[in-house]
Amino acid sequence: xxxxxxxxxxxxxxxxxxxARVTAAGPATAPVSAAPVDFQHxxxxxxxxxxYLISLSAFEAAQGTFVARNKGGHWEFQLALASRGxxxxxxxxxxxFWCILAPPPWRSVEYGxxxxxxxxxxxxxxxIDYPRRQGTREIWMxxxxxxxxxxxESVDDVxxxxxxxxxxxxxxxxxxLLHVYESxxxxxxxxxxxxxxxxAFGIWPSQPLLRIMVLPGKGTHHRGRLTLWMTDDARxxxxxxxxxxxxGSFSIDLTGCHGI
Numbered sequence: 001x002x003x004x005x006x007x008x009x010x011x012x013x014x015x016x017x018x019x020a021r022v023t024a025a026g027p028a029t030a031p032v033s034a035a036p037v038d039f040q041h042x043x044x045x046x047x048x049x050x051x052y053l054i055s056l057s058a059f060e061a062a063q064g065t066f067v068a069r070n071k072g073g074h075w076e077f078q079l080a081l082a083s084r085g086x087x088x089x090x091x092x093x094x095x096x097f098w099c100i101l102a103p104p105p106w107r108s109v110e111y112g113x114x115x116x117x118x119x120x121x122x123x124x125x126x127x128i129d130y131p132r133r134q135g136t137r138e139i140w141m142x143x144x145x146x147x148x149x150x151x152x153e154s155v156d157d158v159x160x161x162x163x164x165x166x167x168x169x170x171x172x173x174x175x176x177l178l179h180v181y182e183s184x185x186x187x188x189x190x191x192x193x194x195x196x197x198x199x200a201f202g203i204w205p206s207q208p209l210l211r212i213m214v215l216p217g218k219g220t221h222h223r224g225r226l227t228l229w230m231t232d233d234a235r236x237x238x239x240x241x242x243x244x245x246x247x248g249s250f251s252i253d254l255t256g257c258h259g260i
Contacts, residue, residue, distance in 0.1 A: 032177045032190070037167045039103040043236035044166065044260070046070035050238070051256035053084070057249065060085035068163070074109070075101040077159050093117040099159035106164060108181070111157035126181065128155065137184045146184040155179045155186060165191060165228065166236035170210050172196055177217070188217035196232055201240035202253040208232040209239070235260055 046069060054062040064081045079097040082088075093116060100110040112125035123140040128150060137146045156164055161180050168176075170193040178189040191214045200206040214226040230238040237260065241252040 032175045037104075037106045037164075039106075042167060043234060044068050044163070047259040049256075049258040050254060052252050053255050055251050055253070059087075061087045061250070063255075066162075074103070075163075077101065077163060079159060091118060097159060099157050101160050101163070105154045106156075106160075106167070107154035108157040108160045111159060111181070126157070126184070128181065135181055135184070135186070148181075148184045148186065150181070150186055152179045152186070155181050158182055161189060162238075165212055165214070166230060166238065170212070190215050190217045194227075199229065201229065203255065204239045210236075 048068045049065060051063065051065045053060060054064060061084060062081055063084050064079055067078045067080075069076045069078070077099045079095075081093075081095040081097070083091065083093050095113060095115040097113045098111070099108060101107070102109045107130070108128060109130075110125065110127050113122060115122040121141060124138060125140070126135055126137040128135050130150070130153065133150045135148050135150050137148070138144075139146070156178055158180060161178055164178060172193050172195050175190065175192045178191060180187050180189050191212055194211045194213055196208060197211060198206055198208050208231070209229045210232045212228045212230065214228065216224055224243065226241060226243050228238055228241045230236050237254070237257065239254045243250045243252075
């Protein structure tokens with residue numbers, strides 16, 4: 001039995017991971033490759049702010065806002081997440097999550113979160129020491145530290161992974177194997193560009209989009225299916241995502257953007 005809070009489920013939706021089991025698609029036949037990232041020509045700008053509405057079926061569940069900041073020697077991504085609608089009535093929560101991306105190469109060096117839920121507060125940070133091939137998770141509310149091995153020269157956290165999907169070149173059939181650390185272990189995620197298609201979502205008119213599917217891989221004890229649509233232009237703007245898993249189907253819609 002999987003025990004998790006509703007905010008943790010929504011965090012999974014917002015960050016593209018699923019804490020539940022579903023039947024995932026079989027492996028694709030195209031080879032997996034790592035797309036190079038040009039840090040001088042990233043598709044977002046300093047101060048880009050994207051606001052998303054997260055819904056369960058027809059009901060509003062939460063609102064999340066991503067902000068990207070260029071700190072000179074690194075990028076910092078922040079997500080502010082808060083309950084909405086009926087969820088806010090029976091289980092109100094807020095959360096702030098941050099990621100630090102150190103170029104080059106593309107790799108995360110820090111991930112942290114502050115989560116405030118009824119009768120539960122989570123404050124923690126994980127840092128990656130690449131020379132020592134080690135991650136250290138600091139669970140501040142419990143006064144604990146946990147270390148875990150990092151096998152790769154470059155890894156993502158669950159936040160930088162989403163920005164990684166926007167970087168580099170995508171063509172239908174392209175696949176990328178992403179190494180992601182979560183909690184206190186290193187895992188894998190497999191992303192595939194399934195198609196170019198013209199669709200309309202929410203407030204966004206019909207336009208050319210790239211459809212990307214992300215599946216958890218080695219190191220995960222659960223399965224999920226995230227399908228992401230982003231604009232097929234220089235912005236690589238994610239306008240909609242669907243996540244289908246054991247507890248239902250969540251949708252994520254871009255409702256506001258600034259600084260693009």
